[in-house]
Amino acid sequence: MATAALRSQVQAKWNEGFTRLNRTEPGISGLMSYTEAWNVAQEYLRPRNIGVANSIQGASPETTHGEPELDESVDISQVKTAFDLINRSRRLPVMLEVFLDAVADNFHMVVVDIQRYLAQYQVDRDPETILQLVFRLVEWYRTWAPIEELGPTIRTAYTLTFQTRLFSALPAEFLGGFKALCASSLVKPSPHTAQMWASFETLGMADRYEGIVATVGYERIEHYIHETYAKKWDGQILPDLRKWMSTNIVPWMLPMYAKGASSTDDARSMLANVGARFDFHMNKTLCDLRTSEIFDIIVDYPDSEGALKDLRECLQRVDQRATLVQALRRANHKRLLHPGADTKIILQQYVATIKCLRIVDPPGVLLFKVADPIRRYLRERPDTIRSIVANLVGDDDGGDSLVDENDQPVPLQQQDADNFNDPNWDPEPVDAGPEFRTNKPSDVISTLVSIYDSKDLFVKELQVLLAQRLLAIKEEDNTAKVDKERRTIEILKIRFGEAAMQVCEVMLKDMSDSKRIDTHIQSQKPSIVHPTIISRNFWPALESSDIIMPGQFQELQKAYAKEYTVSKPDKKLRWLPHLGTVHLELELRDRKVDVDVPPLEAAFIELFSQKNVWTMEELIAGVGSVDRTAALKALITWIDLGVLKEDQENVFRLLEVEEESGPAPSRSVPMAVEEPALTAAQQQHADQMRLYWNFIEGMLTNLGPMSLDKIQSMLRLAPNYDQSIDQLAGFMAAASRSGRVTSKDGLWMLNA
Incomplete structure (x- = not known):
């Protein structure tokens, strides 16, 4: 049973509530006016069903903005008076709570529309359907929204409730449609784009789905960069790219x-x-693209300099230096540092890497990290020194030079410690390794020579190569080519020092003296023999041979040696008959053959002046001890010229009358499946070309399509390669018939 105190407390609360609702009105008139105001306000705020008349087609976008149209039967002044009365009665929070509950209870009507539009979108996949759904949602929002005059409290509470209910009702597939809608507005803006963004803001989608909107912009940038600039390195693109951003992305943002x-x-x-x-x-996108292309960019240098400058600028903005190093090292390991790549190609790529990474990273940290595996691999290759030296002296075998002809020759640079008194001194970059200081970049030649610990290896190889080049000079080219070699030695003096080049100076002097001595002997007794006379003690050791030149060649040598002894009684000549070149004019029954050949080929064809048919054993015995393989190569030369024919294995006949069929094509087609039995000479040729196919396959794999001249120039760097370009053309044609390669626009490429 209630106590007196409790009854008193309840009575006080009742009186307070009645007074608040009735105010100072007489009797219960105030309570009645409050009830009427409550009914008016509740009727006004009641969520209404806007119907389905425009559900799929959607309302016009223009009708979804601004205040909703009020029912003409609603007296807005009466509504405002009612809300004012409820507010003065301190019952507005209760009214708001009732209203928000009504919104929640009736939100199923909105869900029906959402499901209807999304079902249509699943059918047509048209972003326009999602746009109409957004407009429809805005129409629901504005129809149920209280007018601004009722104050921000009601409006804010309603907006929060509506958005909360909306985002909980939107299914996962809406996000895909929303993203597609944003993407379509970026690619092809529509007249409703402005209304679309305003609707997103009204519904709170702009903030909630900001990540999706940003992703759309990012993906558009990625697509444009990859579609427009992939494998295009001939100029800088960042200025054009930023201009495209300001024209296409910024207005959308x-x-x-x-x-x-x-x-x-x-x-x-x-x-x-x-x-x-x-x-x-x-x-970042451009940096990722160029990083994935970095190996090919280096191959294309200097035409790709613009891409390298872009990459340098991107790396200053995006910290992906380690990623670039890893990508280039992987590409080098896969495409460069393997037995199929020629040493000259590896060196060319290394030099291009040096030049390219100095553009990207002038301090040289990236170069230091990328170059180490290349340098270690080159040290293991036996012909690395020779390839570098061949470039220093101006190799005539063709191919791209490792050294820029415009570069001024400078002494080989030694690695010096940092000079901290230098006013231009800078600290090491933060990502430099502990050994970086001793590997700072210098000129290209110094970098190549520093692959090895000592330059003496290069000096010795320089002497050997110079000797070979000097001995290969023909009599008619003597003066001009010796002068060219002398200029080369002067340049090398700058790089290696005069002391290191003293032996080379002696060799050049021997060439001049040889020319002078030969001129004197020719004046005493003219001879068609023009030997190069060298001093044995200063030239590198030359390979020896037991070849004995037969017939008229031996007589010419004896006659010249006799005249030399007359001129220099204290000296005598020791002939090296396997070196040099012989110019021959062969008079056959129906033709003349004019050709320059090595001495062994000349010795063999001289024997055929005695009789027309020789066996291999007889030919070898006629010129002294000679390797059978070398003999076969020499005889192949005359078979290719149509002078000799191998009637049966190891039996060769002189063709006084040229045969119409010419040389058997099977020698140039070692890859064909069905071939007649090969003779010994043909088999020798086929085995050689199979060996060179490994080099060709490696070149086409790593460098892509190449012309026949380029393949020939690269093959000249292979050991013992001596095929003519016509022989190579026949070999490539055979490889094409076997399905290994194809030719298009003069370029050969591997079949996939």
Whole structure:
């Protein structure tokens, strides 16, 4: 049973509530007017069903903005009076709670529309359907929204409730459609784009789905960069790319990120942060693209210099230096550092890597990290020194030079410690390794020579190569080519020092003396023999041979040696008959053959002046001890010229009358499946070309399509390669018939 105190407390609360609702009105008239005001307000706020008349086609976008149209039967002044009375009665929170509960209870009507539009989208996959759904949702929102005159409290509470219910009702498939809608507005803006962004803002989608909107912009940037600039390295693209961003991406960003901007400066200020994010992503995308292409960019240098400058700028914005190093090292290991790549190609790529990475990273940290595996691999190759030296002296075998002819020759640079007194001194980069200081980049030649610990190896190889080049000079080219070699030695003196080049100076002097001695002997007794006379003690050891030149060649040698002894009684000549070149004019029954050949080929054909048919054993015995393989190569030369024919294995006949069929094509077709039995000479040729196919396959794999001349110049670097370009052409044609290669526009490429 209630106590007196409890009854008193309840009575006080009742009186207080009655007074608040009745106010100072007489009797219960105030309570009655409050009840009427409550009914008016509740009827006004009641969520209404806007119907399905425009559900799929959607309402016109223009009707979804601004205040909803009021029912003409509603007296807005009466509504405002009712809300004012409820507010003065301190019952507005209760009224708001009832209203929000009604919104929640009736939100199923909105869900029905959502499901209807999304079902249509699953059928047509048209982003326009999602746009109409957004407009429809805005129509629901504005129809149920209280007018602004009722104050921000009711409006804010309603907006929060509506958005909460909306986002909980939107299924997962809506996100895909929303992203497609944003993407379509970026690629091809529609007349409703501005209304679309305003609707996103009204519904709270702009903030909730900001990540999706940003992703759309990022993906558009990625697609444009990959579609437009992949494998295009001939110029810098960052300026054009930023111009494209300002023309296409920034206008699309304005409604989203610069809403409410009153001036250009305001918009620029509001876009600063998000613009920086988009610019960062643009740099990252371009950096990723160029990193994936870095090996081919280096191959294409210097035509790809613009791409390297872009990469340098991107790396200053995006910290992906380690990624670039790893990508280039992987590409080098896969495409360069393997037995199928020629040493000259590896050196060319290494030099191009040096030049390219100095553009990307002038301090040289990236070069130091990338070059180490290349340098270690080159040290293991037996012909690395020779390839570098061949370039130093100006190799005539063709191919791209490792050294720029415009570079001024400078002494080989030694690695010096840092000079901290230098006013231009800079500390090492933060990602430099502990050994970086001793490997700072210098000129290209110094970098190549530093692959080895000592330059003496290069000096010795220089002497050997110079000797070979001097001995290969023909009599008619003696003066001009010796002068050229002398200029080369003067340049090498700058690089290696005069002391290291003393032996080379002696060799050049021998060449001049040889020319003078030969001129004197020719004046005493003319001879068709023009030997190069060298001093034995200063030239590198030359390979020896037991070849004995037969017939007239031996007589010519004896006659010349006799005249030399007359001129220099204290000296005598020791002939090296396997070196040099012989110019021959063969008079056959129906033709003449004019050709320059090595001495062994000349010795063999001289024997055929005695009789027309010789066996291999007889020919070898006729010129002294000679390797059978070398003999076969020499005889192949005359078979290719149509002078000799191998009637049966190891039996060769002189063709006084040229045969119409010419040389058997099977020698140049070692890859064909069905071939007649090969003779010994043909088999020798086929075995050689099979060996060179490994080099050709490696070149086409790593360097892509190549012309026949380029393949020939590269093959000249292979050991003992001596095939003519016509022989190579026949071999490549055979490889094409066997399905290994194809030719298009003069370029050979491997079949996939």
